[in-house]
Amino acid sequence: xxxxxxxxxxxxxxxxxxxxxxxxxxxxxxxxxxxxxxxxxxxxxxxxxxxxxxxxxxxxxxxxxxxxxxxxxxxxxxxxxxxxxxxxxxxxxxxxxxxxxxxxxxxxxxxxxxxxxxxxxxxxxxxxxxxxxxxxxxxxxxxxxxxxxxxxxxxxxxxxxxxxxxxxxxxxxxxxxxxxxxxxxxxxxxxxxxxxxxxxxxxxxxxxxxxxxxxxxxxxxxxxxxxxxxxxxxxxxxxxxxxxxxxxxxxxxxxxxxxxxxxxxxxxxxxxxxxxxxxx
Amino acid sequence: xxxxxxxxxxxxxxxxxxxxxxxxxxxxxxxxxxxxxxxxxxxxxxxxxxxxxxxxxxxxxxxxxxxxxxxxxxxxxxxxxxxxxxxxxxxxxxxxxxxxxxxxxxx
Numbered sequence: 001x002x003x004x005x006x007x008x009x010x011x012x013x014x015x016x017x018x019x020x021x022x023x024x025x026x027x028x029x030x031x032x033x034x035x036x037x038x039x040x041x042x043x044x045x046x047x048x049x050x051x052x053x054x055x056x057x058x059x060x061x062x063x064x065x066x067x068x069x070x071x072x073x074x075x076x077x078x079x080x081x082x083x084x085x086x087x088x089x090x091x092x093x094x095x096x097x098x099x100x101x102x103x104x105x106x107x108x109x110x111x112x113x114x115x116x117x118x119x120x121x122x123x124x125x126x127x128x129x130x131x132x133x134x135x136x137x138x139x140x141x142x143x144x145x146x147x148x149x150x151x152x153x154x155x156x157x158x159x160x161x162x163x164x165x166x167x168x169x170x171x172x173x174x175x176x177x178x179x180x181x182x183x184x185x186x187x188x189x190x191x192x193x194x195x196x197x198x199x200x201x202x203x204x205x206x207x208x209x210x211x212x213x214x215x216x217x218x219x220x221x222x223x224x225x226x227x228x229x230x231x232x233x234x235x236x237x238x239x240x241x242x243x244x245x246x247x248x249x250x251x252x253x254x255x256x257x258x259x260x261x262x263x264x265x266x267x268x269x270x271x272x273x274x275x276x277x278x279x280x
Numbered sequence: 281x282x283x284x285x286x287x288x289x290x291x292x293x294x295x296x297x298x299x300x301x302x303x304x305x306x307x308x309x310x311x312x313x314x315x316x317x318x319x320x321x322x323x324x325x326x327x328x329x330x331x332x333x334x335x336x337x338x339x340x341x342x343x344x345x346x347x348x349x350x351x352x353x354x355x356x357x358x359x360x361x362x363x364x365x366x367x368x369x370x371x372x373x374x375x376x377x378x379x380x381x382x383x384x385x386x387x
Binding site for chain 1: 357363365368373374377378
């Protein structure tokens with residue numbers, strides 16, 4: 001199979017259908033302390049589908065609200081603008097891609113893993129005193145390059161998955177066999193095009209290969225969260241495989257076993273509720 | 281409460297009526313909550329009753345899995361998930377952490 005050139009893939013990324021404007025604004029405002037979150041909340045409430053899904057997630061057991069919220073402004077008052085932005089971004093992202101006809105690719109399993117990674121990332125961020133909402137969004141988007149490859153090149157991606165089935169390798173190796181690139185590189189191109197903060201682009205680009213000698217807390221956090229979500233078997237895919245863990249990143253986070261167990265418990269107790277709110 | 285409609289011939293011992301049984305004229309024969317005995321079933325049959333609605337038998341709790349069998353199941357799945365690390369010799373502390381967690385916090 002002739003590999004696709006990086007230019008061809010970059011052109012595909014440029015041609016990606018845009019997510020709804022309000023979702024793009026939400027994504028671009030992550031990490032921007034000056035973003036007008038109140039205005040964003042108003043825009044969310046004007047998008048009926050987005051507002052409905054946002055409220056469904058806000059009312060799920062994940063956020064443990066003592067009473068049901070019925071409007072975006074009420075959700076904002078109770079949860080805070082940052083959390084609301086994170087919830088609406090999740091709702092917008094999951095709705096922004098539709099299932100592709102690609103043999104061997106399981107759309108729901110993809111999102112179950114992404115949501116698992118998001119929950120692990122959020123819980124790890126809590127333990128490490130990093131931005132929990134940004135970690136959640138990053139976890140949800142970390143494999144977005146796969147969705148782009150699957151939706152733009154379904155047959156070629158099916159060939160990558162068939163190759164993976166034959167040799168039982170990690171997904172990135174199979175992608176490089178069929179595309180000469182992998183989902184981490186493509187995902188970084190996508191989020192760069194969406195004008196994400198450089199730290200987010202770096203985290204997505206290197207989530208399978210954190211640098212050995214440079215501490216980048218978001219990269220390390222995402223790498224370990226992804227590994228944990230695979231290890232917890234959250235995709236429910238029979239042939240799931242835990243990718244290689246960078247011991248440099250693991251050591252830098254200095255996680256104790258009791259912290260890890262807290263992350264496992266929190267993630268597993270919330271996973272079904274978040275999947276139900278976002279995927280149905 | 282889960283209920284099930286069953287023929288009189290198939291009523292099990294100690295089944296409890298979930299709905300009252302009335303005759304063709306609407307007259308109450310037995311109220312809901314009555315435990316059905318052999319003689320009551322025979323009496324209903326004489327009055328032409330064919331089926332009754334009873335409380336479904338509670339689903340027995342799944343027997344606790346034998347600890348060794350549970351450990352074998354967890355070990356098997358962990359080895360499969362971590363097959364890349366195990367086949368290449370890469371160290372992954374999560375293998376042991378998640379295995380211990382699975383055995384201590386069974387789902």
